[in-house]
Amino acid sequence: LKWMEPEKSLGRICGVRIGDKFKHRAQLKMIGLHCQPLSGIDYANINGKSLAISVVDSHRYSNESASSDKMVYCGHGGLGFSGRKLPREDQKLKCGNMAMKNSMDEGTPVRVIRKVGAQKNEMFVYDGLYVVSHCIQKRNEGKIMFWFCLDREPGQPPLHQMLNENE
Amino acid sequence: LKWMEPEKSLGRICGVRIGDKFKHRAQLKMIGLHCQPLSGIDYANINGKSLAISVVDSHRYSNESASSDKMVYCGHGGLGFSGRKLPREDQKLKCGNMAMKNSMDEGTPVRVIRKVGAQKNEMFVYDGLYVVSHCIQKRNEGKIMFWFCLDREPGQPPLHQMLNENE
DNA sequence: TAGACGTAGA
DNA sequence: TCTACGTCTA
Numbered sequence: 001l002k003w004m005e006p007e008k009s010l011g012r013i014c015g016v017r018i019g020d021k022f023k024h025r026a027q028l029k030m031i032g033l034h035c036q037p038l039s040g041i042d043y044a045n046i047n048g049k050s051l052a053i054s055v056v057d058s059h060r061y062s063n064e065s066a067s068s069d070k071m072v073y074c075g076h077g078g079l080g081f082s083g084r085k086l087p088r089e090d091q092k093l094k095c096g097n098m099a100m101k102n103s104m105d106e107g108t109p110v111r112v113i114r115k116v117g118a119q120k121n122e123m124f125v126y127d128g129l130y131v132v133s134h135c136i137q138k139r140n141e142g143k144i145m146f147w148f149c150l151d152r153e154p155g156q157p158p159l160h161q162m163l164n165e166n167e
Numbered sequence: 168l169k170w171m172e173p174e175k176s177l178g179r180i181c182g183v184r185i186g187d188k189f190k191h192r193a194q195l196k197m198i199g200l201h202c203q204p205l206s207g208i209d210y211a212n213i214n215g216k217s218l219a220i221s222v223v224d225s226h227r228y229s230n231e232s233a234s235s236d237k238m239v240y241c242g243h244g245g246l247g248f249s250g251r252k253l254p255r256e257d258q259k260l261k262c263g264n265m266a267m268k269n270s271m272d273e274g275t276p277v278r279v280i281r282k283v284g285a286q287k288n289e290m291f292v293y294d295g296l297y298v299v300s301h302c303i304q305k306r307n308e309g310k311i312m313f314w315f316c317l318d319r320e321p322g323q324p325p326l327h328q329m330l331n332e333n334e
Numbered sequence: 335t336a337g338a339c340g341t342a343g344a
Numbered sequence: 345t346c347t348a349c350g351t352c353t354a
Contacts, residue, residue: 025350026193029341037341040349060349076348095344096348115349192340196352204351207339227339243338262354263338282339 006032008044008053011109012129019162021123022113028056028124034113041076041096052096052103052132054111055150056124068158071112071130075100075146087143100148104132109153125163128156173199175211175220178276179296186329188290189280195223195291201280208243208263219263219270219299221278222317223291235325238279238297242267242313254310267315271299276320292330295323 013032028034034054036042040061042054057063061074075097078087091097103110109129117123130150137146180199195201201221203209207228209221224230228241242264245254258264270277276296284290297317304313 024193026191026341036343036348038348038350039342056349058349063349074349079349193351203338203353205338205340206352223339225339230339241339246339 006030006035008032008035008042010046010051010053012111016126017162018126018128018157018159019165020126022125023123025056025124028113033111033126039076039096040073041100043096043099046108049102049106050099051106051108052099052110054113055100056113056115058115068160069152071150071152072136073100073148073150075148078143078145087140087145090144091146093146097146100132100146101135104135104148107131110150112150112152114159125159127152127159129153173197173202175199175202175209177213177218177220179278183293184329185293185295185324185326186332187293189293190290192223192291195280200278200293206243206263207240208267210263210266213275216269216273217266218273218275219266219277221280222267223280223282225282235327236319238317238319239303240267240315240317242315245310245312254307254312257311258313260313264313267299267313268302271302271315274298277317279317279319281326292326294319294326296320 009032016031016033022028025037029037034042034056040056040058041052043050043052055073057071057073063074064072075091078089078091093101109131112127112130113124114127115122116125130152133149133151135146135148137144176199183198183200189195192204196204201209201223207223207225208219210217210219222240224238224240230241231239242258245256245258260268276298279294279297280291281294282289283292297319299315300318301316302313303316304311
């Protein structure tokens with residue numbers, strides 16, 4: 001009996017519903033929701049283009065959610081070793097950041113997973129598909145940073161509703 | 168459907184056979200073989216005493232295996248941040264090291280998991296139960312270090328035989 | 335809060 | 345080799 005790594009793919013994962021909760025990042029990887037053990041942005045080469053596949057918001061960067069169907073996801077890099085949310089150097093438009101920009105240009109869906117709860121009750125919750133509507137490049141403390149604005153695709157049940165359903 | 172963490176326990180795990188292979192440390196944790204995400208020595212308070220439960224030999228410390236039924240497992244601590252196998256400060260008889268010593272005194276079994284293979288083929292293999300026969304305290308580069316000598320409990324099928332059986 | 339025999343990718 | 349929105353225990 002062999003363990004096959006799931007293929008990285010765009011869009012929804014068969015069998016995973018909005019509101020599904022997971023305790024560990026390793027579980028996200030096993031079912032193919034988000035295949036990076038630590039990185040917040042997962043991406044893959046799809047038809048020759050590097051596209052973002054999923055993001056995890058663990059509140060380590062300065063992300064924001066103005067409403068339940070919008071999210072502003074901070075690009076990666078520049079924070080150095082400390083856990084500070086303020087940058088120590090410019091973020092670069094490469095790797096995950098470049099993939100997010102490409103996803104914006106292509107209009108491809110990005111799975112969003114949110115870390116919720118506190119302390120021992122922290123969980124990762126699947127929030128459904130978003131598209132990158134636009135990208136903001138701005139200096140913060142003198143350092144270039146990126147913010148990717150994500151809009152939740154319409155037609156998906158609200159997360160809070162599904163959270164209530166799953167006990 | 169809820170995920171229950173397995174209880175930490177001494178001895179063999181129901182359903183796990185010698186030679187069973189695992190790709191990730193997280194899997195060892197899920198089935199209760201070894202519940203630490205990073206640490207090499209797992210232990211628990213059993214009837215008021217801190218006892219070692221399992222060790223993983225990932226070749227990061229200077230462990231040795233003279234024969235297939237013996238293992239010399241280096242205590243933890245003292246190596247500092249670099250990946251060096253030489254100590255930077257004294258190892259202390261506490262935490263995992265103390266648990267290993269207690270296991271020796273009590274004669275309780277310790278599960279042994281070995282990392283085998285190289286590069287992309289690295290796997291963790293369950294090698295069965297050992298007992299801590301003795302403990303060596305010695306200075307290395309002037310720093311105190313512990314080595315715990317583990318003897319494989321007799322009556323268990325040889326690991327290499329089970330490895331061949333599992334394809 | 336720091337430290338620990340982690341993983342994947344660039 | 346290094347970094348990356350990890351995870352548990354002390």
